[in-house]
Amino acid sequence: MENSPSLFIQAFLTYLSCVPLCxxxxxxxxxxxxxxAEKLLRDTFxxxxxxxxxxxxxxxxxxxxxxxGTKVPLGGLIPFDQAANRPILKWDERDAFYTIIMTxxxxxxxxxxxxxxxxxWIIGNVYRRNISSGETFAEYTGPRDAREFVVEEGTHRYIxxxxxxxxxxxxxxxxxxxxxxxxxxxFNTSKFVKEYRLRGPVAASYFTVxxxxxxxxxxxxxxxxxxxxxRRILSDKNL
Ligand SMILES: *[C@@H]1O[C@H](CO)[C@@H](O)[C@H](O)[C@H]1NC(C)=O
Ligand SMILES: *[C@@H]1O[C@H](CO)[C@@H](O)[C@H](O)[C@H]1NC(C)=O
Ligand SMILES: *[C@@H]1O[C@H](CO)[C@@H](O)[C@H](O)[C@H]1NC(C)=O
Ligand SMILES: *[C@@H]1O[C@H](CO)[C@@H](O)[C@H](O)[C@H]1NC(C)=O
Numbered sequence: 487m488e489n490s491p492s493l494f495i496q497a498f499l500t501y502l503s504c505v506p507l508c509x510x511x512x513x514x515x516x517x518x519x520x521x522x523a524e525k526l527l528r529d530t531f532x533x534x535x536x537x538x539x540x541x542x543x544x545x546x547x548x549x550x551x552x553x554x555g556t557k558v559p560l561g562g563l564i565p566f567d568q569a570a571n572r573p574i575l576k577w578d579e580r581d582a583f584y585t586i587i588m589t590x591x592x593x594x595x596x597x598x599x600x601x602x603x604x605x606x607w608i609i610g611n612v613y614r615r616n617i618s619s620g621e622t623f624a625e626y627t628g629p630r631d632a633r634e635f636v637v638e639e640g641t642h643r644y645i646x647x648x649x650x651x652x653x654x655x656x657x658x659x660x661x662x663x664x665x666x667x668x669x670x671x672x673f674n675t676s677k678f679v680k681e682y683r684l685r686g687p688v689a690a691s692y693f694t695v696x697x698x699x700x701x702x703x704x705x706x707x708x709x710x711x712x713x714x715x716x717r718r719i720l721s722d723k724n725l
Pocket of ligand 2: 616618619
């Protein structure tokens, strides 16, 4: 009983001495977690060889990719149809114009990427994060749409990168409609970035889709004849 006031004071003093320490500890923990996340992002982009094969440097931050209401984790395997329509993208935007590039470096397969990179979505002059303000070059096409035209095999990676422009600029790109696959192959993101002097990527992410899983779906006759046509074109071009 006699001890309790001093115990209380001791506890209080301990609490006081902890306040600045605990606060700085938790903010330094946050900083450490942030640093670890950035390192993981950099390491992943390097180990997947996205840097320097596809993009010139690792992204500054992970792009948030939201398909059909679900946030996709870095490298996450998603069901085929989840990526049917274009995703919502979030990044730490500034008062600037951006170019968004989504490509598949594994077409038609990771072991034989003759068509790499295959363009899935390219849009420039996007003001802040307002996609509708942008100028579309390659209209969005999902993994299933590509499979209707190209004999995609195995697991593919789809990279989405956001580059910052120096201002609103003039692009001399042809417009590729959603259903057009012929002009989508043999794209080079790094070359595009260099040509238009884009900065970054300021944010990027990637996800994976298993094309083998779709082989369970029988090829319709229309798809089969389209695939045969594409196979002919590819063999004529020696691709
Ligand atoms: C989108 O999400 C809804 C609700 O979660 C789900 O029922 C639907 O199947 C999803 N659509 C696709 C194409 O994944
Ligand atoms: C986004 O851009 C479109 C087209 O330029 C414009 O009509 C719309 O108001 C913009 N939205 C916002 C939130 O600024
Ligand atoms: C893509 O473009 C970059 C930059 O111009 C070049 O260094 C690289 O060799 C090109 N990659 C391919 C596969 O042609
Ligand atoms: C594809 O065509 C063949 C012969 O023309 C026909 O027998 C078959 O039923 C068709 N299959 C489908 C899935 O339409």
